[in-house]
Amino acid sequence: MIPIKVNGKAYELDVPADMPLLWVIRDELGLTGTKYGCGSALCGACTVHVDGRAVRSCVTPVSAVAGKEVVTIEGLSSPGMHPVQQAWIEEDVPQCGYCQPGQIMSAVALLAVNPHPSDADIEQAMAGNICRCGTYQRIKGAIHRAAGKVAAEPGRPAGRKP
Amino acid sequence: MSDILSMSRRDFLKSGAVAGAGLILGFSLPAAAQQPGKKRMPYYPNAFLHIGRDNAVTVFVNKSEMGQGVYTAIPMLIAEELDCDWGKVRAVPAPVAEIYANPMSGKQMTGGSTSVRTEWERMRKVGAAARSMLVSAAAKRAGVAPSSCRTSGGKVILPGGKSIEYGAVAEAAALLPVPPEPVLKAPSSFTLLGKPLRRLDTPVKVNGSALFGIDTKLPGLLVALVARGPVYGGTVRSFDATKARAVPGVVAVVKIDTGVAVVAKGYWAAKRGRDVLEIDWDDGARAGLSTGKMRTAYAVLSKSPGTIARNDGGAEAALAASPNRVNAQYDLPYLAHADLEPLNCTVDLRRDSCEIWAGTQGQTLCRDLAASLTGLPPEKVKVHTTYLGGGFGRRGNPHQDFVTMAVQVAREIRKPVKVIWTREDDMRGGYYRPLWHARMSGGFDEKGRVIAWRHRIVGQSIMKGTFNEKSRIKNGVDLSSVEGAQQVPYEIPNLLVDLHSPEPGMPVQWWRSVGHSHTGFEVESFIDELAQVAGKDPYQFRRGLLSNHPRHLGVLDLAARKAGWGEKLPGGRGRGIAVFESYGSYVCQVADVTLKPDGRVRVDRVVCAVDCGMTVNPSIIEAQMQGGIVFGLSAALYGAITLENGRVQQDNFNDYPVLRMDEMPKVEVHIVESREKPGGIGETAVPPIAPAVTNAIFAATGRRVRQLPIYNIEPGSFNVILNA
Ligand code: FES
Ligand code: FES
Numbered sequence: 012m013i014p015i016k017v018n019g020k021a022y023e024l025d026v027p028a029d030m031p032l033l034w035v036i037r038d039e040l041g042l043t044g045t046k047y048g049c050g051s052a053l054c055g056a057c058t059v060h061v062d063g064r065a066v067r068s069c070v071t072p073v074s075a076v077a078g079k080e081v082v083t084i085e086g087l088s089s090p091g092m093h094p095v096q097q098a099w100i101e102e103d104v105p106q107c108g109y110c111q112p113g114q115i116m117s118a119v120a121l122l123a124v125n126p127h128p129s130d131a132d133i134e135q136a137m138a139g140n141i142c143r144c145g146t147y148q149r150i151k152g153a154i155h156r157a158a159g160k161v162a163a164e165p166g167r168p169a170g171r172k173p
Numbered sequence: 174m175s176d177i178l179s180m181s182r183r184d185f186l187k188s189g190a191v192a193g194a195g196l197i198l199g200f201s202l203p204a205a206a207q208q209p210g211k212k213r214m215p216y217y218p219n220a221f222l223h224i225g226r227d228n229a230v231t232v233f234v235n236k237s238e239m240g241q242g243v244y245t246a247i248p249m250l251i252a253e254e255l256d257c258d259w260g261k262v263r264a265v266p267a268p269v270a271e272i273y274a275n276p277m278s279g280k281q282m283t284g285g286s287t288s289v290r291t292e293w294e295r296m297r298k299v300g301a302a303a304r305s306m307l308v309s310a311a312a313k314r315a316g317v318a319p320s321s322c323r324t325s326g327g328k329v330i331l332p333g334g335k336s337i338e339y340g341a342v343a344e345a346a347a348l349l350p351v352p353p354e355p356v357l358k359a360p361s362s363f364t365l366l367g368k369p370l371r372r373l374d375t376p377v378k379v380n381g382s383a384l385f386g387i388d389t390k391l392p393g394l395l396v397a398l399v400a401r402g403p404v405y406g407g408t409v410r411s412f413d414a415t416k417a418r419a420v421p422g423v424v425a426v427v428k429i430d431t432g433v434a435v436v437a438k439g440y441w442a443a444k445r446g447r448d449v450l451e452i453d454w455d456d457g458a459r460a461g462l463s464t465g466k467m468r469t470a471y472a473v474l475s476k477s478p479g480t481i482a483r484n485d486g487g488a489e490a491a492l493a494a495s496p497n498r499v500n501a502q503y504d505l506p507y508l509a510h511a512d513l514e515p516l517n518c519t520v521d522l523r524r525d526s527c528e529i530w531a532g533t534q535g536q537t538l539c540r541d542l543a544a545s546l547t548g549l550p551p552e553k554v555k556v557h558t559t560y561l562g563g564g565f566g567r568r569g570n571p572h573q574d575f576v577t578m579a580v581q582v583a584r585e586i587r588k589p590v591k592v593i594w595t596r597e598d599d600m601r602g603g604y605y606r607p608l609w610h611a612r613m614s615g616g617f618d619e620k621g622r623v624i625a626w627r628h629r630i631v632g633q634s635i636m637k638g639t640f641n642e643k644s645r646i647k648n649g650v651d652l653s654s655v656e657g658a659q660q661v662p663y664e665i666p667n668l669l670v671d672l673h674s675p676e677p678g679m680p681v682q683w684w685r686s687v688g689h690s691h692t693g694f695e696v697e698s699f700i701d702e703l704a705q706v707a708g709k710d711p712y713q714f715r716r717g718l719l720s721n722h723p724r725h726l727g728v729l730d731l732a733a734r735k736a737g738w739g740e741k742l743p744g745g746r747g748r749g750i751a752v753f754e755s756y757g758s759y760v761c762q763v764a765d766v767t768l769k770p771d772g773r774v775r776v777d778r779v780v781c782a783v784d785c786g787m788t789v790n791p792s793i794i795e796a797q798m799q800g801g802i803v804f805g806l807s808a809a810l811y812g813a814i815t816l817e818n819g820r821v822q823q824d825n826f827n828d829y830p831v832l833r834m835d836e837m838p839k840v841e842v843h844i845v846e847s848r849e850k851p852g853g854i855g856e857t858a859v860p861p862i863a864p865a866v867t868n869a870i871f872a873a874t875g876r877r878v879r880q881l882p883i884y885n886i887e888p889g890s891f892n893v894i895l896n897a
């Protein structure tokens with residue numbers, strides 16, 4: 012039994028210890044907002060927060076997050092819209108939308124440690140998230156729009172470097 | 174027709190897409206009256222539109238939403254004429270039925286940048302007919318003449334200023350006859366069309382609730398991964414599933430046509446099971462394929478004349494007589510679509526029915542194929558179109574290979590099952606943009622005018638063996654192989670385009686912008702080479718050959734002006750231009766590049782001018798231009814699927830890289846004001862970007878890039894040359 016906490020809810024899971032967090036979230040917990048894109052930490056579609064840090068859940072064994080706080084896109088937007096999601100709406104960022112949960116989770120993690128990132132900061136922090144539809148320019152615009160609006164997440168106060 | 178309509182109604186009601194108490198406009202009526210002897214597109218307000226008592230407007234969209242914004246564009250067309258409250262409009266996917274077919278292919282299909290082009294009038298008529306019926310119903314209730322009423326924001330406004338909400342008269346309106354020729358607004362009175370409205374699907378796409386095919390949930394749903402051979406089309410000689418079956422969670426291992434499926438309670442168990450599956454493969458006929466050898470063979474083939482696609486004047490004679498000839502050869506690789514959502518399909522096959530959940534671009538194909546595989550009549554197959562995590566053509570595969578695979582697995586196990594392709598399966602498992610080779614020759618006369626142009630193309634036909642074969646292969650020429658070359662706009666008196674279609678047997682299909690994805694590079698590279706030989710400015714040189722092509726000139730001038738064409742750039746930087754028409758839209762791009770110390774290039778900025786006729790939503794057009802540029806640039810810089818012994822050498826985004834945020838150029842989009850009929854927008858930004866960039870590299874370095882990708886992974890790569 013592996014104890015994990017996802018979006019504030021505690022679970023005891025009977026799954027193999029090496030099962031990637033991604034598939035625990037999607038198949039065991041039924042939270043499908045977190046996406047599978049590559050399975051090899053190459054695309055960022057599976058990005059979630061573990062204790063406030065952005066991690067690629069496809070290469071994170073569930074045993075590694077035992078007892079930690081996991082937040083997925085569903086947890087980010089409840090209750091209500093997160094300021095980063097609001098910025099995404101205002102910039103009308105998504106095309107197909109498949110990469111967007113991962114993009115948003117990476118952006119929130121960036122803004123939590125760097126509330127006013129420069130273009131270069133954004134490019135560096137977001138380079139791990141592929142958007143095959145090419146929404147990068149609007150993503151950048153949305154991150155600038157959300158600058159300074161991101162509050163702390165449990166386990167990781169805003170503004171503190173990793 | 175009434176059958177189709179009632180089937181659709183049942184589907185709508187059953188699907189719960191609309192509230193039961195609401196009303197589907199015009200449903201009790203026969204299909205809109207056809208005027209005998211006048212061929213026109215039928216419209217059916219009843220099948221596309223529902224107005225509830227609560228004023229909610231539901232639009233049943235007959236197109237797949239794969240990022241191109243069609244769940245917003247189609248509702249905008251209807252809402253414009255309906256005069257409803259845009260805030261009350263929502264889009265839901267239509268079921269499969271003949272009335273939803275794409276008039277261009279006769280199939281319910283999304284592709285070829287056709288959605289707005291084919292639905293521009295039909296959907297507006299749907300809105301206009303509904304509006305007229307609502308006005309009649311409201312006028313009748315108020316005892317006034319319909320002509321004395323007007324509409325605005327979802328209300329019928331009566332003489333004297335009182336108003337009746339649409340929802341209040343929707344039921345009464347539904348009993349009225351559908352006007353056969355509803356009057357459409359003049360474009361000058363549009364209030365929605367041409368406005369940058371936000372997409373209707375954005376909220377669900379930022380909160381994680383948008384459901385893609387891979388997110389399909391059903392009670393007891395199993396997940397399967399299919400092991401396929403290392404060579405496409407390889408077959409199973411024998412297999413040993415002992416270890417796979419021992420993996421906890423694995424429930425079945427079954428053989429299907431293309432391989433062996435491991436069925437499990439979830440993805441991870443299926444993956445673990447597949448990893449330990451032992452299979453002896455017969456590699457089959459493609460085991461000898463290698464892209465290196467193929468390229469050499471294509472180059473040899475290009476020395477001899479092919480089947481003629483266009484022949485103006487006498488190009489061969491003019492070339493022979495020309496005192497100044499230019500020759501160049503271009504190579505383009507196989508490309509994968511690499512939609513970010515790997516292919517997948519969910520099937521619930523029962524004795525007398527089959528339900529499919531798929532992010533498909535081809536609902537009719539999907540349904541008919543499932544019917545033939547299961548022996549069920551087509552009306553027993555139900556297709557649920559989910560959101561598509563990228564399409565780019567892949568999900569419109571003419572053989573719907575990802576659906577076939579899932580239906581075959583379902584046939585074996587008779588339980589609801591979702592077949593997921595891993596990224597590696599998706600990359601290696603077939604259907605690519607073909608490998609292309611082009612040999613081009615141009616000739617000048619004594620006065621330096623271009624008098625001859627010959628463009629010879631070598632590459633596999635994508636239409637052969639598909640439902641498109643009849644309409645797209647004419648006189649031995651696959652029109653999609655030569656599109657953009659056959660229509661080369663440059664005014665040159667002697668012009669020859671011919672084609673060889675070798676048959677290496679690779680699984681090939683359309684890839685965003687189809688044939689234009691290679692002809693754009695060839696034509697716009699070669700015209701630049703001619704400008705260079707003529708000693709002319711590439712922009713002015715193009716202008717001189719386009720005097721009768723005002724829309725080409727329009728985007729060319731606009732992009733050049735906005736980019737500051739002609740200004741001097743610092744050393745190590747270059748600026749290139751390319752202009753191309755596809756799908757009835759005209760795009761010019763000016764790219765700026767900087768040479769980096771590592772011998773690579775950075776694309777700093779792309780100025781993009783587009784003339785796509787009348788616009789539906791400029792914000793979506795801007796997004797499609799940006800996205801098309803990223804897509805085309807990914808291919809231009811990195812994209813290549815290569816084969817060795819029939820084996821695809823690429824696996825994932827490490828060896829099939831796509832553009833990332835840190836390489837994103839600044840893209841500026843300028844839209845030409847136009848009253849021309851709408852052109853396509855989803856694909857049309859792709860063709861010019863590669864040549865704009867390689868022409869810029871030439872401007873910066875004096876070296877021509879004639880082989881894509883720019884960072885070639887094979888020996889003689891461009892970055893090596895740059896450093897030489
Ligand atoms: S799925 Fe995890 S990084 Fe791509
Ligand atoms: S919006 Fe389609 S992959 Fe990013």
